[in-house]
Amino acid sequence: MSAVRVVVADDQTVVRDGLVTLLKLLPGIDVVAAASDGEEAVRLVAEHNPDVLLVDLRMPKCDGVEATRRVRADHPGTEVVVLTTYSDDESVLSALRAGARGFLTKDADAESIGRALQAAAAGQSILDAEVQRRLIEGAATPKPADLAGSGLTPREIEVLRLIADGLSNTEIARRLVVSEATVKTHINHLFAKANLRDRAQAVAYAYRLGLA
Amino acid sequence: MSAVRVVVADDQTVVRDGLVTLLKLLPGIDVVAAASDGEEAVRLVAEHNPDVLLVDLRMPKCDGVEATRRVRADHPGTEVVVLTTYSDDESVLSALRAGARGFLTKDADAESIGRALQAAAAGQSILDAEVQRRLIEGAATPKPADLAGSGLTPREIEVLRLIADGLSNTEIARRLVVSEATVKTHINHLFAKANLRDRAQAVAYAYRLGLA
DNA sequence: CCGGATCTCAACCCCAGGGTTGACCCCGCC
DNA sequence: GGCGGGGTCAACCCTGGGGTTGAGATCCGG
Structure with a gap:
């Protein structure tokens, strides 16, 4: 060259x-x-x-x-x-x-x-x-610190973050390279743990946690 | 080096x-x-x-x-x-x-x-x-996402704020004392204007706008 | 080695939510 | 007076999301 x-x-x-x-x-x-x-x-x-x-x-x-x-x-x-x-x-x-x-x-x-x-x-x-x-x-810069107290598993936190980004279940499944069924399972678990009703509340929850 | x-x-x-x-x-x-x-x-x-x-x-x-x-x-x-x-x-x-x-x-x-x-x-x-x-x-175009520049009507902003609070359509309807059909109309309008797909994205949008 | 937690997946049901069309009222503005 | 935009509502359709159950895989601590 x-x-x-x-x-x-x-x-x-x-x-x-x-x-x-x-x-x-x-x-x-x-x-x-x-x-x-x-x-x-x-x-x-x-x-x-x-x-x-x-x-x-x-x-x-x-x-x-x-x-x-x-x-x-x-x-x-x-x-x-x-x-x-x-x-x-x-x-x-x-x-x-x-x-x-x-x-x-x-x-x-x-x-x-x-x-x-x-x-x-x-x-x-x-x-x-x-x-x-x-x-x-x-x-x-994300703060992995305080969300420890949420009782969520790492995977559930990942899913939550993606929900907060506005992704659909199928998109999340693609992103994490798992089936949509798995995504739904994680979502149901995290909804139960955090006392959320739907993904809209989940997004608000994620923002309050500083995930986005 | x-x-x-x-x-x-x-x-x-x-x-x-x-x-x-x-x-x-x-x-x-x-x-x-x-x-x-x-x-x-x-x-x-x-x-x-x-x-x-x-x-x-x-x-x-x-x-x-x-x-x-x-x-x-x-x-x-x-x-x-x-x-x-x-x-x-x-x-x-x-x-x-x-x-x-x-x-x-x-x-x-x-x-x-x-x-x-x-x-x-x-x-x-x-x-x-x-x-x-x-x-x-x-x-x-980082912030066409300004309250004023968003092109949303006052009513639509109100609805958006309630969505960000995690309310369902029926709850929003009760809160605003209108029918659920009306709420859906407002939601459809604001989705179109802000280029949103579902209420989850709407929540994220509201947070970025500083509505919550 | 066993039990619990986590992650994975499938099949099913049900309905809230989103899209569409079309309608009416009221107000401000040209 | 007519026109446009905001707000209100109804009927319809249908997909995606949420709930449930049940089950296999892996890993780890007791």
């Missing part, structure tokens, strides 16, 4: 030069140009037709989101990886919607950046952990 | 063996064990404490989502990368919510898989392009 050709864009000279230097040390990465604002970035992409554009979000003239949009529109062969100081809610989504493949924060190390560039060139997408967490939203 | 220690889990022997062979050829990847079902995967993770678990979604005993949840709960030091044949809507989100770091389809090449494993071990997350696209689309 030949080296991934990259254009770097950042308005801060220190950051830009630092990035270029760092990336040049990485095997498989080839920095072909560096831009100091969005317009220049778009121009340089047109000129060099790189595999990836590594671009800062906050830039004068034309910001990262706008640059991303233009590049994706005019040069579908060039993937975009966004680099930013803050994993700020607003711009993140805008950039991703504009077609960015990857999203990194500036505390990423050289290897991480390199990996992201390689991945982008291959059509994969790498996200900063924090960004992915936000993207997935309901990252509410 | 030392090699990334990986446990592979897939119920299909061919796939599993193929993966192990492929991965062993990659520099920086160390396959320490291979499991043929979810339970075995969880057990092997406990035993070897690897950096990453590469797991298939569809497996007997305990599927990929379940395995992911358990591993993330019991072994926070082990990241999970999911591998699947089809980028099916449902399971993808479940897996990611369960704590998966990466998501690949089986048409990924060895290098892509290797990159994903490296990234996961470093706390980054790699997603299959298609999966990311879906994720972004989904996040694009």
Whole structure:
């Protein structure tokens, strides 16, 4: 595989030069140009037709989101990886919607950046952990602690969680790779134990337990 | 940097063996064990404490989502990368919510898989392009689920709240002093508007809206 | 080794719940 | 006056969910 050709864009000279230097040390990465604002970035992409554009979000003239949009529109062969100081809610989504493949924060190390560039060139997408967490939203880490007192068996808790996700019995059966009869049995048991009448009450119960 | 220690889990022997062979050829990847079902995967993770678990979604005993949840709960030091044949809507989100770091389809090449494993071990997350696209689309409209923007009439919201309290249709009818037919009408309307299938999903919807 | 708990499954019954259609009233707005 | 939307109701159908019984498999602690 030949080296991934990259254009770097950042308005801060220190950051830009630092990035270029760092990336040049990485095997498989080839920095072909560096831009100091969005317009220049778009121009340089047109000129060099790189595999990836590594671009800062906050830039004068034309910001990262706008640059991303233009590049994706005019040069579908060039993937975009966004680099930013803050994993700020607003711009993140805008950039991703504009077609960015990857999203990194500036505390990423050289290897991480390199990996992201390689991945982008291959059509994969790498996200900063924090960004992915936000993207997935309901990252509410479950608390296996207090539901111990419910008297439910592990299997019953699993079933309850799936009920709370709005799945039907057949869907639950498929998910757990058991027969529907088994699912019904578990459900009847947990209804009896928790004094529930139907799955609607079960969903409410699950939410109160913090299962969803 | 030392090699990334990986446990592979897939119920299909061919796939599993193929993966192990492929991965062993990659520099920086160390396959320490291979499991043929979810339970075995969880057990092997406990035993070897690897950096990453590469797991298939569809497996007997305990599927990929379940395995992911358990591993993330019991072994926070082990990241999970999911591998699947089809980028099916449902399971993808479940897996990611369960704590998966990466998501690949089986048409990924060895290098892509290797990159994903490296990234996961470093706390980054790699997603299959298609999966990311879906994720972004989904996040694009995160909250049409606002009381005001839900398009529900006051009466429908009232009914929804009572459903979330676990009341049956006849109980709701008595409470609102209307006939059961009326209640069913309201329910059908709100199901259509909020794209719900049954009252169980309605309860979950109500909780997410903050109605209970 | 036996009893209890858990998980698994099958067959059956019954009805609440969900889908559909069509109807009437009342109110606000054009 | 006419039109639309919200609220009210009835009749129908039929699937899925909930209840029951009964039974085999496994595992574990006494």
